[in-house]
Amino acid sequence: MVEINNIDLNCPSGQSTAQDIARNEANHDHDETQFSPYVQTKANGDQVIDLMISGAHCSGCMAKIERELATLPDIRIARMNLSTMRLNVAWRGEQTNASSIVAKLDDIGFGAKPFDMQMEPLHGKNELKSLLRAMAVAGVAMANIMVISVCVWAGIDMGENTRQLMHILSGFIALPAVAYAGQPFFRSAWRALKNKQTNMDVPISLAVLLACALSIYETYHGNPDTYFDAATMLLFLLLIGRYLDQRLRLKTGESAQRLAAMQASNASLVTKDGALTTVPASMIKPDDILLIAAGERIPVDGEIIKGRSTIDTSIANGETLPAPFGVGDMIYSGMINLGNPLTIKATAVSSDSFLSEISKLVEAGEQTKSKFVRIADRAARAYVPIVHSLAVMTFIGWLAAGGSLRTATLNAIAVLIITCPCALGLAVPAVQIVASGRLFRKGVLIKSGDALERLAKIDTIIFDKTGTVTLGRLALINADILGKDILELAAKLARGSRHPIARAIADASGQGNVTDTLEDIMGEGLRAKIDGKIIKLGSADFVGAKASSEDTQVETWLRVGRAKPIRFVFKDVPRLDARETIEKLQGFGYQLELLSGDTENMTAQTADALGLKNWTGGVSPQDKLAHLESLKANGRFPLMVGDGINDAPALASATASASPASAADISRAAADIILQGDKLSGLVTALRTAKDAQKRVIENLSLAVLYNMIAVPLAIFGFVNPMIAALAMSGSSMLVTLNALRLARH
Amino acid sequence: MIALLWLVPIALCLGAVGLTLFFWTVKSGQYEDIKGDAARILHSEDHPIVHDDD
Numbered sequence: 001m002v003e004i005n006n007i008d009l010n011c012p013s014g015q016s017t018a019q020d021i022a023r024n025e026a027n028h029d030h031d032e033t034q035f036s037p038y039v040q041t042k043a044n045g046d047q048v049i050d051l052m053i054s055g056a057h058c059s060g061c062m063a064k065i066e067r068e069l070a071t072l073p074d075i076r077i078a079r080m081n082l083s084t085m086r087l088n089v090a091w092r093g094e095q096t097n098a099s100s101i102v103a104k105l106d107d108i109g110f111g112a113k114p115f116d117m118q119m120e121p122l123h124g125k126n127e128l129k130s131l132l133r134a135m136a137v138a139g140v141a142m143a144n145i146m147v148i149s150v151c152v153w154a155g156i157d158m159g160e161n162t163r164q165l166m167h168i169l170s171g172f173i174a175l176p177a178v179a180y181a182g183q184p185f186f187r188s189a190w191r192a193l194k195n196k197q198t199n200m201d202v203p204i205s206l207a208v209l210l211a212c213a214l215s216i217y218e219t220y221h222g223n224p225d226t227y228f229d230a231a232t233m234l235l236f237l238l239l240i241g242r243y244l245d246q247r248l249r250l251k252t253g254e255s256a257q258r259l260a261a262m263q264a265s266n267a268s269l270v271t272k273d274g275a276l277t278t279v280p281a282s283m284i285k286p287d288d289i290l291l292i293a294a295g296e297r298i299p300v301d302g303e304i305i306k307g308r309s310t311i312d313t314s315i316a317n318g319e320t321l322p323a324p325f326g327v328g329d330m331i332y333s334g335m336i337n338l339g340n341p342l343t344i345k346a347t348a349v350s351s352d353s354f355l356s357e358i359s360k361l362v363e364a365g366e367q368t369k370s371k372f373v374r375i376a377d378r379a380a381r382a383y384v385p386i387v388h389s390l391a392v393m394t395f396i397g398w399l400a401a402g403g404s405l406r407t408a409t410l411n412a413i414a415v416l417i418i419t420c421p422c423a424l425g426l427a428v429p430a431v432q433i434v435a436s437g438r439l440f441r442k443g444v445l446i447k448s449g450d451a452l453e454r455l456a457k458i459d460t461i462i463f464d465k466t467g468t469v470t471l472g473r474l475a476l477i478n479a480d481i482l483g484k485d486i487l488e489l490a491a492k493l494a495r496g497s498r499h500p501i502a503r504a505i506a507d508a509s510g511q512g513n514v515t516d517t518l519e520d521i522m523g524e525g526l527r528a529k530i531d532g533k534i535i536k537l538g539s540a541d542f543v544g545a546k547a548s549s550e551d552t553q554v555e556t557w558l559r560v561g562r563a564k565p566i567r568f569v570f571k572d573v574p575r576l577d578a579r580e581t582i583e584k585l586q587g588f589g590y591q592l593e594l595l596s597g598d599t600e601n602m603t604a605q606t607a608d609a610l611g612l613k614n615w616t617g618g619v620s621p622q623d624k625l626a627h628l629e630s631l632k633a634n635g636r637f638p639l640m641v642g643d644g645i646n647d648a649p650a651l652a653s654a655t656a657s658a659s660p661a662s663a664a665d666i667s668r669a670a671a672d673i674i675l676q677g678d679k680l681s682g683l684v685t686a687l688r689t690a691k692d693a694q695k696r697v698i699e700n701l702s703l704a705v706l707y708n709m710i711a712v713p714l715a716i717f718g719f720v721n722p723m724i725a726a727l728a729m730s731g732s733s734m735l736v737t738l739n740a741l742r743l744a745r746h
Numbered sequence: 747m748i749a750l751l752w753l754v755p756i757a758l759c760l761g762a763v764g765l766t767l768f769f770w771t772v773k774s775g776q777y778e779d780i781k782g783d784a785a786r787i788l789h790s791e792d793h794p795i796v797h798d799d800d
Contacts, residue, residue, distance in 0.1 A: 059785025082782030
């Protein structure tokens with residue numbers, strides 16, 4: 001079994017990550033009713049809620065959470081699932097007690113978000129369970145039939161009647177087992193045939209069914225050989241692969257959902273009578289009126305109906321600096337309101353031109369992506385006709401050579417059984433399970449097996465800037481020249497504002513107090529009166545300075561009274577490991593480019609800091625898409641790495657795509673891989689693992705072909721008996737699985 | 747060979763019992779948190795997980 005459980009072995013027990021804290025900041029003021037929509041009331045009067053826990057890493061955290069919650073009054077069950085990081089709590093009493101549970105978790109250092117139980121991937125879970133049951137049935141049947149088979153092969157002096165009894169017994173075990181455990185394959189094969197296509201499951205089903213039919217015939221006539229053992233063994237081995245594959249897919253899906261749930265926010269809904277209630281953003285309907293407080297993330301797309309404010313729009317267009325918004329403007333979920341409170345009217349996605357345009361482009365991109373044919377399916381398409389014509393030729397050949405009808409049929413069926421793509425069916429999934437499991441442990445979520453195949457072909461990597469290679473946060477760069485006093489004075493004003501420039505000044509000066517005479521003049525700057533002097537912090541025009549012409553960096557000015565204005569210079573800070581990651585990728589020979597919706601200057605600065613030679617600034621979503629299309633038209637295989645709404649079409653259309661976990665919903669949905677944590681280095685791991693995996697897949701397919709080249713001639717000329725079939729098939733399956741497992745050792 | 751008449755049914759019954767037990771473990775959700783259950787046994791809890799106070 002492949003171990004894919006441990007996400008993090010070094011447990012920073014109970015410490016929320018910086019990201020979690022930042023995320024919780026916006027909706028920290030717990031409203032008593034905010035969890036009520038997620039609480040379910042059971043028939044026995046228990047209130048139940050499922051919470052997603054962040055910051056828990058090990059069994060110690062699990063025990064701590066369960067122990068601490070048990071100290072709360074009226075708690076009946078507190079049970080954490082360490083595999084899904086979900087905590088199930090049941091208590092007696094009011095629904096609103098949920099908020100005290102979350103507060104308790106907060107106190108002991110864990111973040112908690114309610115989990116919408118309707119989002120549970122029930123279908124996937126049930127399928128996993130039925131695969132597990134099918135696997136058990138096939139396994140038990142296989143083991144029992146093997147015991148009987150050993151008797152038959154070893155019992156040289158066994159009488160014919162006893163042998164026939166053994167075969168009948170095998171049949172009684174095998175037939176119900178095949179009927180039950182073979183269903184996943186039969187169904188999939190039937191679906192493919194109905195659509196006039198073939199897949200791997202067609203030859204698998206055919207081989208299993210023919211092996212059973214032939215064995216029944218042979219048993220009935222009292223002949224010495226049956227294939228019941230081969231049929232059940234085949235199913236057992238393939239079901240192991242299928243089960244692991246499904247389990248990993250479910251796990252990745254759950255993790256992606258977890259990310260989404262962690263980011264889901266609450267909204268302040270203005271009811272008809274003017275009262276405010278807190279509701280989960282997922283329950284907002286079009287035309288609902290919402291109040292967005294200063295500093296809040298916009299929960300849903302909407303139109304401003306009251307108020308003016310500055311808004312951080314980097315998630316939509318990649319611009320680092322916020323822009324002023326007023327009545328009638330559209331704002332999108334994920335943007336951050338930096339200035340004054342706003343009242344917005346929620347809109348449906350389709351009613352808005354920008355988002356619907358983006359969604360249309362994303363859809364088109366995904367369609368071109370779905371044309372990608374998986375390597376296993378390509379193999380199946382070549383394999384099926386060859387094998388089936390070989391079987392037909394064997395039949396005709398034996399008849400032509402004067403064999404009886406029975407011999408010809410037997411040998412033709414033997415060809416179909418021995419060529420059953422057991423090894424081929426395991427060759428690709430085994431590698432993908434191991435590779436995805438390895439990436440999962442390193443915090444890289446890969447959404448599908450074919451993403452891994454596409455990733456292996458990449459030769460060009462396109463980065464978005466804001467939020468991808470940078471954190472979308474400004475940093476003051478001339479603090480040394482300014483001196484401590486000036487900085488502290490500016491910070492006294494800046495600490496009172498959420499504008500990114502003000503935040504950068506506040507960050508540079510550290511902790512301190514805010515002046516109480518602060519005035520925020522929207523779109524211009526901050527003004528305060530300290531020690532009788534008017535102090536202004538803001539744009540060049542606002543303080544009365546002449547904008548610097550020597551360079552085009554992001555700047556702000558401080559003026560104390562009538563003294564000479566002082567210039568503060570900022571830059572967009574790259575992620576900590578961005579430079580290292582980019583150097584590594586360049587070392588591997590990938591072509592790198594920076595493509596940003598931000599201004600030329602900001603883009604140039606970042607490109608320079610990261611050592612990227614190719615960059616373009618001021619690019620619209622359509623331009624990004626066009627750039628990728630032209631790369632693809634020139635025979636290149638681009639990987640798009642981006643996080644914003646404006647990157648989504650490019651993400652969907654690129655050969656492969658990646659998003660950081662903090663990306664906009666639409667981008668995360670469009671991306672093939674999600675990089676967890678504030679790190680880019682997962683990209684290097686993902687690309688290398690994909691390359692390794694591709695190598696193993698090709699090796700495995702070659703092994704499968706080699707096996708067939710030896711086994712098929714034996715079958716054609718009638719040398720195959722059930723023992724050879726069983727040995728050859730299990731041997732080749734083991735071989736490809738072991739080869740796949742080599743990947744896990746890196 | 748008479749032994750087969752009772753040995754074989756016994757063997758098959760044992761298999762069936764094992765399979766039934768396995769089905770039961772799947773149904774009762776014992777494979778849903780393998781990691782947590784493995785760890786849980788190591789923590790000695792001095793209180794019951796479910797409070798049966800009624």
